[in-house]
Amino acid sequence: MSERLLSRAFDILERNDMGGYTVPTHGLYPFQWNWDSCLVALGQARIDLDRAFTEIETLFAHQWEDGMVPHIVFHRESDDYFPGPAIWDTKRTPPTSGLTQPPVAAFVVRRLFERAPDDAQVIDRTLRLLPRLFAWHRWFFECRDPQGTGLAAIIHPWETGRDNSVDWDEALARIEKGAITPFTRRDTSLADPSHRPTREQYEAYLWLIQLFKEHRWDHRKLHDASPLAIVDPGFNAILLRSISDLADLAERLGEHRICEESRAQLAAGIKAMEGLWSEEKGRYLCFDRIIEQPIESDSIAGLLAIFAPLPRARASSIADRIRELGDRCDYLIPSHDPTSGAFESSRYWRGPVWLIVNYMIRNGLIRIEEHDLARRIERDSLRLVEKSGFGEYYDPIDGNPCGGSDFTWTAAMTIELLMKNDN
Numbered sequence: 156m157s158e159r160l161l162s163r164a165f166d167i168l169e170r171n172d173m174g175g176y177t178v179p180t181h182g183l184y185p186f187q188w189n190w191d192s193c194l195v196a197l198g199q200a201r202i203d204l205d206r207a208f209t210e211i212e213t214l215f216a217h218q219w220e221d222g223m224v225p226h227i228v229f230h231r232e233s234d235d236y237f238p239g240p241a242i243w244d245t246k247r248t249p250p251t252s253g254l255t256q257p258p259v260a261a262f263v264v265r266r267l268f269e270r271a272p273d274d275a276q277v278i279d280r281t282l283r284l285l286p287r288l289f290a291w292h293r294w295f296f297e298c299r300d301p302q303g304t305g306l307a308a309i310i311h312p313w314e315t316g317r318d319n320s321v322d323w324d325e326a327l328a329r330i331e332k333g334a335i336t337p338f339t340r341r342d343t344s345l346a347d348p349s350h351r352p353t354r355e356q357y358e359a360y361l362w363l364i365q366l367f368k369e370h371r372w373d374h375r376k377l378h379d380a381s382p383l384a385i386v387d388p389g390f391n392a393i394l395l396r397s398i399s400d401l402a403d404l405a406e407r408l409g410e411h412r413i414c415e416e417s418r419a420q421l422a423a424g425i426k427a428m429e430g431l432w433s434e435e436k437g438r439y440l441c442f443d444r445i446i447e448q449p450i451e452s453d454s455i456a457g458l459l460a461i462f463a464p465l466p467r468a469r470a471s472s473i474a475d476r477i478r479e480l481g482d483r484c485d486y487l488i489p490s491h492d493p494t495s496g497a498f499e500s501s502r503y504w505r506g507p508v509w510l511i512v513n514y515m516i517r518n519g520l521i522r523i524e525e526h527d528l529a530r531r532i533e534r535d536s537l538r539l540v541e542k543s544g545f546g547e548y549y550d551p552i553d554g555n556p557c558g559g560s561d562f563t564w565t566a567a568m569t570i571e572l573l574m575k576n577d578n
């Protein structure tokens with residue numbers, strides 16, 4: 156089975172390769188997406204390390220002067236996607252979106268480097284990426300943590316990648332929206348609308364974009380101007396894990412300032428994560444900075460936190476929560492607890508399983524030597540691909556594929572799980 160799956164996965168990587176960047180899937184997502192590209196580079200590196208570095212370098216070639224790495228780079232024109240460059244109006248060439256996405260890049264670059272740590276070109280390419288990765292991390296603390304809490308807030312659901320998670324429902328409902336320019340979605344004609352966010356959610360997404368555009372995408376102002384500011388433990392875990400990997404890489408390559416500053420960011424962030432811990436739920440919760448309250452929803456955010464180098468007791472409690480979820484569905488890990496009233500088995504981030512999340516959580520479980528649970532996640536992930544192909548995400552109850560098909564990051568994660576080296 157693995158040989159066949161592997162070769163199908165590599166085919167998808169090749170088919171979705173546009174040259175210097177890879178589309179998540181043709182049609183639904185016809186440009187370069189930030190965290191898609193980074194995670195896809197892990198799969199590419201298994202056969203072509205040079206191509207994997209190029210994927211990351213192309214993304215960082217479009218880093219903003221303030222340090223932000225945008226969530227979409229519109230390398231070419233396409234009518235397939237909404238909202239396109241005109242809606243974002245970030246005045247960049249080529250156009251980019253004005254938001255960011257989970258900063259998984261440094262975690263990935265460390266793994267690319269480790270494939271050939273003595274190769275002069277690999278060292279050189281890694282060294283050239285280090286200051287860029289560091290500038291992005293610093294941007295989060297400068298622009299998304301103005302009070303210096305140690306953790307970054309997201310100001311738009313798209314920044315988390317978990318667009319329509321139940322986590323944002325109440326915060327989005329509180330926003331007083333003004334008139335929104337009439338729009339036509341493209342996603343609902345390219346994928347099953349019942350797998351996608353609702354019209355009402357899209358109105359909120361677009362309202363926020365309209366607002367940020369009025370502030371000319373000045374990220375030094377947007378955190379305080381935004382009616383949405385949420386500290387997401389999953390997002391911050393990715394940031395902290397990347398900071399930790401960047402610190403290690405910088406130490407190894409003699410970049411002492413980057414190493415020291417990264418270690419300080421990491422220590423402050425890990426300490427601040429304690430403020431998101433819920434003893435009652437046994438996992439981390441999102442925190443709404445606008446009303447200064449935790450968000451009690453039963454999403455995957457508080458479990459994805461295990462990707463960060465957290466204290467062992469916290470990580471073990473997360474493992475217990477995942478085991479409980481394992482009794483409630485056939486395929487781990489649902490993005491929302493199936494016993495919650497808000498669970499929807501096939502609607503985007505309100506229930507479905509995502510292989511990228513499985514991969515990151517499995518990685519955290521291996522760190523604390525929860526090998527049986529890590530193996531169950533690995534088995535469930537591969538069963539899904541075997542049963543339903545390389546979907547964008549999957550129904551955790553019946554294993555059916557959802558969203559787009561021939562999805563690049565699902566293929567890359569399959570490659571990673573089949574060719575694993577578990578670091």
Ligand code: DGY
Nearest residue numbers: 226237313316318342
């Ligand atoms: C979309 O268009 O569905 C994306 O998630 C936004 O990045």
